[in-house]
Amino acid sequence: VQRLRAGAMDIEYPYADAAARRQLLYRLPSVPVPRRLLVLAEAAADDALGDSWGGPITHRALSDPGGLAPGGGALFEAVALPRLAGNAAPLLAAVHGLLVPGGVVIGGVTDRSAARKPQRLRASLIAAGFQQPECWYVQPGMESPMALVPCDALAAKAHFVRAARAARSLYSPPAYVLRLLAARLGIVAWRQTELFFWARKPC
């Protein structure tokens, strides 16, 4: 098939690219000025998270202990943790120490078992000293996000029921009934494998 190219007058919008939408997730919560951001990550793919951040950015590896040592006091208005996994409590406590009052920790959880327990993540954030934790399921996934669904059980269930109904015409009647049932019973929410979150250090 002949590959057709877009015309010169076509407009390219900022969120057409999955990476741009991923960056947008990190800009959703309000962050105090001067918006110094620390990205704590291992994967090279996460280096681009701050590309459109609008403030100074520091990159450190999670495996670098120096990256977590508060050098003479709080240094950042935001800390990004794109791949939080396993036992998050010690890391969140360290991040809390790196933030200015009112600063925000923003991140993703890609650990399947941890993502199924958003209430545990919320508890970890509060235990680390953060306030107003917000946790979201990421649809369809962190690499190419299109929606953040609240983890609150009722709201999540309503969202997935709504999504099943909206896609009704794509499925056979038995498959639709099964999908709707799974959404109503909370199974679709339980099967989510990725979380996005943010929380604020008290002022």
Add this chain to the structure above:
Amino acid sequence: VLDEVLQLVAARGWFDTTRAYEKSIHLTQGACLWLLLTRGGVSDTYVKCSTHLSLETEARRCAEASRCYATLVPRFVGHAQDGSLHVLACRAVEYGAFLAGARAFEDLRRYFAATTAAQLPADLKPVPNADLRQSLGGYFAAHPLASWIERTLDGPALRRAEALPDLPQHGDLVVNNFGQTASGALVIFDWEDFGASCLPGLDLFTLELSLAGGDAARLLAARMRADDPTQRFQRAACSAMRLDWADYAALTPIYALVFRHLKRNYGPGVRERFDRVLLELSRRAFP
């Protein structure tokens, strides 16, 4: 962004954020994002926002759609701007998937009948049918199918199109933009292109293409099955719009060009899909 949007929505009295509510955040591949605000999981308010482009014209189009088709369109609430941040809000309705049944087709037939009476301010109708040649010719000049497009624009179909009355079209009337309430009533979403084309029959073509899965070959094959309920509906819709079926069929390449032109602001994937429609149509003969 999020806090500013919610503060603006609350300050305008569009949604009471002091009572418990939930929000889901929907990203797009364009320049906007939108929020669905719910209470206890029940849809309440839809909020679209952007710091990249003005939503003022879209808000006016939504307001006009609410006015023209009150029973089919979620109620427009308002538009606000704070610096570079634009926000528009509509009431959200609970809905399910569009099922192509008798009730849905009757609601759609009523919509097509009502399009003949819809009136929009002149500035919301940027391309009168009389200017189609200029508008499409300029846009497609560098397109890989430019020679076929040029021949099409020089042919009798365009002259038929130019002679039709200017009737504001939804502009993206596809199955994905339909919902049905629990009572089965049709709801039509996404009015951002309302009036961007005034070519009668465009909405019927986009619907027909959508029902054919976006495949022009399937669309043309379906037209040969006159006893098909969808085909009967299309003839009824043409009749409701006082548009001759033969004219509608002959205008197919023009509709496709207008639709592709409207899609110029969408992502490259969408444009490429519609270019495939043009490619298929370029292999066919139309009266």
